[in-house]
Amino acid sequence: MRIGLITPEEREKAFKTPKKPDVIEKQKLNVRYHVEDYEVGSRPRRFLEAFAVILKHTNYRFALEHFIRMSAKCARCAVQCPVYLATGDKCDIPCHRSELLLSVYRRHFTMGGMFRGRLFGNGYLTDDEIEEMAESFWNCTACRRCTLECPAGIDHALLTHLGRFILSEIGIAPRALVVSTREQLEGATGNTSALPVPALQDTLEFLEEDIFDDKGVEVKFPLDVERSEYLFTPAVSDFLMEAETLMGIAAVFKATGGSWTISTNYYDAINYGLFYNDRILERVIRKLYAEAERLKTDSILIGECGHASRTARYFVPIHCGGSKAKPVYNIMEYTHKMLEEGKLKLDPNVVTETVTYHDPCNIARQGWLVDKPREIVRAFCKNYVEMKPNKTENLCCGGGGGSVSIDEIRPYRTTVGGRAKADQIRETGAKYVIAPCANCKKQLRELLEDQEVDCEVIGLHDLIYKAIIFNDKDINKPKPDKED
Amino acid sequence: MQQLLDFVSGPLFRLTFLIMILGLLRTFVLDLWGAWDAYRRAGDKKLAWGDAFSKTIQWLFPVRRVFTRRPLYSLFSILFHVGLILVPIFYLGHVQLWEESTGLSWWTLPHFWADLLTLTTIIFGLLLFLGRLISSEARYLSRSQDYLWPILLVVPFVSGYFCANLNISPASYQVFMLIHILSGELIFVLIPFTKIAHCVLMPLSQFIISLAWKFPARIDDKIGATMDKKGVGV
Ligand code: SF4
Numbered sequence: 001m002r003i004g005l006i007t008p009e010e011r012e013k014a015f016k017t018p019k020k021p022d023v024i025e026k027q028k029l030n031v032r033y034h035v036e037d038y039e040v041g042s043r044p045r046r047f048l049e050a051f052a053v054i055l056k057h058t059n060y061r062f063a064l065e066h067f068i069r070m071s072a073k074c075a076r077c078a079v080q081c082p083v084y085l086a087t088g089d090k091c092d093i094p095c096h097r098s099e100l101l102l103s104v105y106r107r108h109f110t111m112g113g114m115f116r117g118r119l120f121g122n123g124y125l126t127d128d129e130i131e132e133m134a135e136s137f138w139n140c141t142a143c144r145r146c147t148l149e150c151p152a153g154i155d156h157a158l159l160t161h162l163g164r165f166i167l168s169e170i171g172i173a174p175r176a177l178v179v180s181t182r183e184q185l186e187g188a189t190g191n192t193s194a195l196p197v198p199a200l201q202d203t204l205e206f207l208e209e210d211i212f213d214d215k216g217v218e219v220k221f222p223l224d225v226e227r228s229e230y231l232f233t234p235a236v237s238d239f240l241m242e243a244e245t246l247m248g249i250a251a252v253f254k255a256t257g258g259s260w261t262i263s264t265n266y267y268d269a270i271n272y273g274l275f276y277n278d279r280i281l282e283r284v285i286r287k288l289y290a291e292a293e294r295l296k297t298d299s300i301l302i303g304e305c306g307h308a309s310r311t312a313r314y315f316v317p318i319h320c321g322g323s324k325a326k327p328v329y330n331i332m333e334y335t336h337k338m339l340e341e342g343k344l345k346l347d348p349n350v351v352t353e354t355v356t357y358h359d360p361c362n363i364a365r366q367g368w369l370v371d372k373p374r375e376i377v378r379a380f381c382k383n384y385v386e387m388k389p390n391k392t393e394n395l396c397c398g399g400g401g402g403s404v405s406i407d408e409i410r411p412y413r414t415t416v417g418g419r420a421k422a423d424q425i426r427e428t429g430a431k432y433v434i435a436p437c438a439n440c441k442k443q444l445r446e447l448l449e450d451q452e453v454d455c456e457v458i459g460l461h462d463l464i465y466k467a468i469i470f471n472d473k474d475i476n477k478p479k480p481d482k483e484d
Numbered sequence: 485m486q487q488l489l490d491f492v493s494g495p496l497f498r499l500t501f502l503i504m505i506l507g508l509l510r511t512f513v514l515d516l517w518g519a520w521d522a523y524r525r526a527g528d529k530k531l532a533w534g535d536a537f538s539k540t541i542q543w544l545f546p547v548r549r550v551f552t553r554r555p556l557y558s559l560f561s562i563l564f565h566v567g568l569i570l571v572p573i574f575y576l577g578h579v580q581l582w583e584e585s586t587g588l589s590w591w592t593l594p595h596f597w598a599d600l601l602t603l604t605t606i607i608f609g610l611l612l613f614l615g616r617l618i619s620s621e622a623r624y625l626s627r628s629q630d631y632l633w634p635i636l637l638v639v640p641f642v643s644g645y646f647c648a649n650l651n652i653s654p655a656s657y658q659v660f661m662l663i664h665i666l667s668g669e670l671i672f673v674l675i676p677f678t679k680i681a682h683c684v685l686m687p688l689s690q691f692i693i694s695l696a697w698k699f700p701a702r703i704d705d706k707i708g709a710t711m712d713k714k715g716v717g718v
């Protein structure tokens with residue numbers, strides 16, 4: 001993997017702060033994202049207090065202990081981090097990023113550190129250090145590629161995650177994420193896009209009509225059907241931006257006769273808590289799970305979205321009853337199962353263009369969904385090419401870790417974070433890049449536009465929608481002639 | 485001189501060896517205890533044991549890495565470690581000493597291999613040190629212990645090699661032997677308190693990463709209450 005360094009002009013664009021000087025002055029924070037006003041005074045003390053409380057009630061301490069004992073400073077991780085390879089800034093080396101937090105931990109929360117502090121003095125945490133963390137932890141896309149390469153087993157994404165958690169407890173978190181989450185948890189619409197129920201219903205009716213027009217098949221989006229097998233929850237933004245993905249999913253359910261429902265009470269799987277705060281993460285998970293309980297569905301099915309799938313899959317058991325909790329699946333698992341059981345038929349002659357598949361970090365890195373999506377694609381796409389590296393070693397789209405939702409850092413995401421990805425996609429020469437994740441889709445579209453790569457970003461179910469073959473009995477009217 | 489040698493190879497050896505063993509035991513037990521505590525508190529106890537296990541094996545025997553990532557560095561590191569681990573434990577002279585004092589003995593390295601591995605450890609240890617000096621990334625990250633360790637580790641190998649192979653005068657033999665033993669003992673004492681503790685912690689790493697993502701259930705209220713933020717909105 002080779003990534004060219006950013007040019008000085010690109011650097012200037014990528015790292016330009018969008019904030020006015022007086023805001024920076026007032027918030028004492030020169031970072032590239034907007035932050036809501038917060039209590040600025042005695043920041044270091046409050047940081048340490050928040051750190052202490054978090055250590056007390058969570059499981060982070062044992063990992064921090066292990067990491068400080070193990071850290072070898074061997075710099076192996078440097079060659080795996082797309083961010084460092086693009087900026088060439090030493091402070092972007094994963095081990096350095098982690099050390100920002102580990103050194104605070106070592107100084108203030110270990111016996112040795114406190115002892116040394118007494119003897120030689122090791123300085124109290126400073127405002128500058130806090131600002132450096134606030135910048136650095138949002139440079140990282142939490143893609144966890146570096147973790148593959150660290151012999152000491154240091155999980156930098158976990159440290160980024162913890163660092164952001166502490167910062168957010170003292171009020172430093174990207175405004176874009178906080179505002180959306182506030183609407184999701186406390187607002188009138190109850191979702192991150194502030195999409196009201198009537199608009200949702202309109203959208204779905206509209207999609208139903210569209211499908212009928214396209215395919216001559218009556219497909220319903222079932223709403224609030226109790227005791228369905230699956231409570232289907234996509235990233236709410238899909239209702240606004242990914243019509244074809246949803247149509248594809250509805251079509252798959254129609255063709256396979258699956259029992260599913262969408263709730264009009266809560267229809268957003270986005271969980272920005274994963275990106276900045278564990279308490280938010282927990283609240284969103286519990287809200288989602290409460291909905292599955294209310295509608296008495298057997299399980300929860302998340303749409304094409306990496307972080308939403310990962311949070312639901314791994315945190316529903318944590319917060320909602322361990323192994324007894326209702327299972328969580330990703331939509332691709334359902335589709336794959338139907339394909340395997342022969343219930344889903346796809347026409348291999350529809351999609352003839354070259355397609356490639358982008359692995360979203362959140363579902364691929366730990367090896368959860370890597371082969372199944374490929375088997376689905378191979379079942380009907382003749383011209384399938386792989387990017388390299390791929391699967392568990394994939395490269396992040398550059399918008400990971402919630403950064404894609406922060407619009408003001410687009411220049412950073414598309415010149416630094418996604419630089420390697422753009423090259424990778426360009427090399428395949430593919431017409432379509434499949435990205436089964438709401439975040440990746442948004443980031444890749446912006447990336448390919450800014451980097452001028454000629455390739456279309458598409459969801460897996462968008463492609464399936466093109467190629468799906470319905471049962472004869474479902475077709476009410478002859479297919480309209482294909483437009484050429 | 486002989487008295488000094490007797491002292492360092494007798495009581496001092498026993499003391500430093502004990503410090504190492506107890507220190508490593510403490511580190512290992514603390515690490516394991518932390519992991520156990522985290523496991524106890526985890527809201528979901530289903531771990532990917534198999535995956536963590538296979539990754540652990542891959543890291544303990546990182547042969548495949550030579551062909552995939554950072555080939556030169558991986559190769560140097562492996563060749564360095566092989567001798568570093570095998571020679572002190574299986575060198576004939578060492579085993580004989582153990583047998584004399586404790587009656588225990590075990591398999592020993594043939595002389596040729598002991599020599600060869602000693603040389604590879606010296607050479608690749610120095611190469612790793614050079615690598616650290618040359619790589620700007622490594623220089624940026626390194627603490628002083630990171631430079632000192634490869635040098636310190638090589639010292640007993642060099643002095644040991646001299647004692648075992650060179651036709652040197654008894655006086656200088658004693659000097660080298662003294663260096664050999666003292667440097668070894670210094671290493672013993674430092675191991676548990678520095679990054680070299682990875683010699684016992686390494687096998688836990690992959691399990692710890694996967695366990696670290698298993699958070700305790702329902703922390704929101706607890707953290708909120710302790711911070712006086714309970715019920716406060718987003
Ligand atoms: S998680 Fe990804 S972006 Fe963050 S330090 Fe590691 S490799 Fe770099």
Ligand code: SF4
Pocket residue numbers: 070071072073074075076077078094095149150151152153154625
């Ligand atoms: S690979 Fe691990 S031990 Fe080596 S420098 Fe990176 S974080 Fe540190």
